[in-house]
Amino acid sequence: DAGVTQSPTHLIKTRGQQVTLRCSPKSGHDTVSWYQQALGQGPQFIFQYYEEEERQRGNFPDRFSGHQFPNYSSELNVNALLLGDSALYLCASSLGSSQETQYFGPGTRLLVL
Amino acid sequence: AQSVAQPEDQVNVAEGNPLTVKCTYSVSGNPYLFWYVQYPNRGLQFLLKYITGDNLVKGSYGFEAEFNKSQTSFHLKKPSALVSDSALYFCAVRVPKLTGNKLTFGGGTRVLVKP
Numbered sequence: 001d002a003g004v005t006q007s008p009t010h011l012i013k014t015r016g017q018q019v020t021l022r023c024s025p026k027s028g029h030d031t032v033s034w035y036q037q038a039l040g041q042g043p044q045f046i047f048q049y050y051e052e053e054e055r056q057r058g059n060f061p062d063r064f065s066g067h068q069f070p071n072y073s074s075e076l077n078v079n080a081l082l083l084g085d086s087a088l089y090l091c092a093s094s095l096g097s098s099q100e101t102q103y104f105g106p107g108t109r110l111l112v113l
Numbered sequence: 114a115q116s117v118a119q120p121e122d123q124v125n126v127a128e129g130n131p132l133t134v135k136c137t138y139s140v141s142g143n144p145y146l147f148w149y150v151q152y153p154n155r156g157l158q159f160l161l162k163y164i165t166g167d168n169l170v171k172g173s174y175g176f177e178a179e180f181n182k183s184q185t186s187f188h189l190k191k192p193s194a195l196v197s198d199s200a201l202y203f204c205a206v207r208v209p210k211l212t213g214n215k216l217t218f219g220g221g222t223r224v225l226v227k228p
Contacts, residue, residue, distance in 0.1 A: 042203055042218030056213045090156055102216060104157040
């Protein structure tokens with residue numbers, strides 16, 4: 001049973017560039033959430049996708065956007081990168097219901113220079 | 114607004130001794146509470162959760178946690194720590210009726226188990 005997978009594992013970008021991160025949910029899951037984990041901090045909720053729509057959003061600017069595909073996989077896009085966007089980006093998948101556990105992928109480490 | 118506090122940045126314990134990692138929360142409404150563990154350069158691994166029912170919850174790798182509503186706490190415990198338990202531990206809360214599926218995490222507690 002494949003768990004949550006993310007690509008790439010590491011990424012280096014420069015300020016002002018754009019980046020796309022990808023996530024495939026755990027088999028049988030239909031909901032994908034994205035989190036940003038800055039160094040030394042707990043993860044912060046970015047947004048959640050269900051049925052190909054953004055259902056919920058945290059306190060992140062519009063530079064952060066996403067997409068969910070019919071196969072439930074998801075992308076996180078960040079435009080106009082800032083140095084402060086350097087972080088570990090975590091994808092979590094779950095099965096619809098609010099009682100379900102979110103299972104996390106290994107993350108993508110983004111470094112903005 | 115909901116929040117989670119993990120008052121200890123680091124916990125040191127000798128192998129074989131009991132391990133406790135503290136977590137307190139502040140929410141409006143009934144919380145769902147979670148513990149995750151993170152190993153270096155890895156994502157978060159789910160340990161256990163409290164939704165409703167018995168206040169003592171048992172999870173993976175011999176960990177357990179007790180939900181205490183009056184003290185708004187959800188401390189993680191293990192009777193006998195292993196060196197391999199050394200990792201970063203996160204407590205998280207969700208209040209579905211207020212904030213849907215959004216998880217709010219504490220700042221994390223680093224556990225160091227010495228041989």
